Amino acid sequence: MTITMPKTYNIAVLKGDGIGPEVTDATIKVLEALQDSSQNLKFNFLYGEAGYHCIETYGTNLPEETITLLEQQDACLKGPMTTPETPGAPVSAAVKIRKMFKLYANVRPCRSFPNVKALKPNIDLVVVRENTEGMYSGVEYEVAPGVGVALRIITRKASLRVAEFAFKLAAKRRKHLTYVHKGNILRITDGIFKDAVKEVSLKHPDVTIDDIHIDAATMHLIKKPESFDVIVTTNLFGDVISDEAAQVTGSLGLAAGANIGETYGMFEPVHGSAPKYTGQNRVNPIATIMAGSMMLDYLGEKEPAAKIEKAVMNVLGEGKVRTADLGGSSTTTEVSEAIASKVKSL
Numbered sequence: 001m002t003i004t005m006p007k008t009y010n011i012a013v014l015k016g017d018g019i020g021p022e023v024t025d026a027t028i029k030v031l032e033a034l035q036d037s038s039q040n041l042k043f044n045f046l047y048g049e050a051g052y053h054c055i056e057t058y059g060t061n062l063p064e065e066t067i068t069l070l071e072q073q074d075a076c077l078k079g080p081m082t083t084p085e086t087p088g089a090p091v092s093a094a095v096k097i098r099k100m101f102k103l104y105a106n107v108r109p110c111r112s113f114p115n116v117k118a119l120k121p122n123i124d125l126v127v128v129r130e131n132t133e134g135m136y137s138g139v140e141y142e143v144a145p146g147v148g149v150a151l152r153i154i155t156r157k158a159s160l161r162v163a164e165f166a167f168k169l170a171a172k173r174r175k176h177l178t179y180v181h182k183g184n185i186l187r188i189t190d191g192i193f194k195d196a197v198k199e200v201s202l203k204h205p206d207v208t209i210d211d212i213h214i215d216a217a218t219m220h221l222i223k224k225p226e227s228f229d230v231i232v233t234t235n236l237f238g239d240v241i242s243d244e245a246a247q248v249t250g251s252l253g254l255a256a257g258a259n260i261g262e263t264y265g266m267f268e269p270v271h272g273s274a275p276k277y278t279g280q281n282r283v284n285p286i287a288t289i290m291a292g293s294m295m296l297d298y299l300g301e302k303e304p305a306a307k308i309e310k311a312v313m314n315v316l317g318e319g320k321v322r323t324a325d326l327g328g329s330s331t332t333t334e335v336s337e338a339i340a341s342k343v344k345s346l
């Protein structure tokens with residue numbers, strides 16, 4: 001008799017701030033249900049501290065111990081974190097991790113969900129956001145009292161890298177890529193970005209390309225979101241339009257994101273820590289649960305990833321268990337329990 005050992009993954013878990021612990025715990029519950037119902041899959045969850053809540057104890061929002069923990073695991077599941085807005089406060093822990101681990105592509109799928117009221121039907125798009133530079137380079141000065149300058153750093157190297165990622169993704173989907181920029185105003189920085197996209201497009205003749213200014217893109221996302229397949233753009237534009245696209249498909253509470261580099265991946269909801277809802281057990285955990293599914297897909301576990309997705313779709317499709325953002329009254333716990341039990345039954 002042959003005994004098959006389960007494939008074991010070590011997952012760093014950062015619960016984050018605000019609603020982070022609630023949506024992360026909900027996701028762990030679903031991953032554990034998957035593990036319980038599978039002979040072939042095992043997870044070791046290794047918890048680390050990061051975010052606003054640990055500044056007082058550690059003097060930083062990303063302690064050295066956490067960086068070491070992240071380095072040693074297969075991937076990271078991250079809850080949202082609060083970032084103080086005062087000048088001189090620690091830079092966002094998410095931004096630090098993205099830069100430190102060179103997680104250059106922020107992949108944010110947005111699509112129609114069953115039984116979820118969206119602005120338009122049949123939406124299925126992915127925003128690929130450059131994740132390491134642009135307006136998030138963190139270089140900002142007050143050059144004279146009342147005069148501030150922020151550096152928007154765009155390099156050919158990072159633009160080529162993210163463009164290549166987006167083209168490869170588009171090639172596996174509907175073979176349509178839209179690059180979003182503001183090249184009419186930001187001629188040098190977005191000129192570099194546009195040139196890089198056009199250069200990479202020569203290697204992918206099967207993918208048709210369109211370019212569109214960011215202001216027009218926000219309008220088209222409302223007017224005809226179903227016309228987009230893959231969108232590639234710079235850091236800040238990508239952050240803004242992925243929140244917009246998420247709401248167009250129903251709720252920010254459904255939108256998951258992957259931060260992908262050459263050797264590491266971090267998975268998180270698109271939304272933030274929504275501090276006003278902390279501890280109320282009422283927010284939607286599906287964004288983080290879907291981030292868990294994206295993490296499994298990244299690890300090569302296609303079937304378990306699809307199982308989580310199917311469980312989410314089934315629970316939404318049945319329409320009985322849904323949080324307030326989707327017009328229901330279920331708690332975060334009830335939604336995660338319904339999805340976990342569906343995972344076990346599939």
Ligand code: NAD
Pocket residue numbers: 023079080081082083084094252253268269270271272273274275276282283284285287325
């Ligand atoms: P937010 O995404 O936290 O919340 C905006 C609104 O979206 C909420 O008030 C709520 O109405 C809705 N929402 C968000 N998540 C939801 C969920 N799971 N279910 C239902 N509704 C949900 O954005 P914000 O208020 O701009 O930011 C709050 C904090 O989060 C800030 O400190 C910000 O820096 C941080 N943030 C962190 C990340 C990250 O860790 N990656 C991302 C974005 C914002």
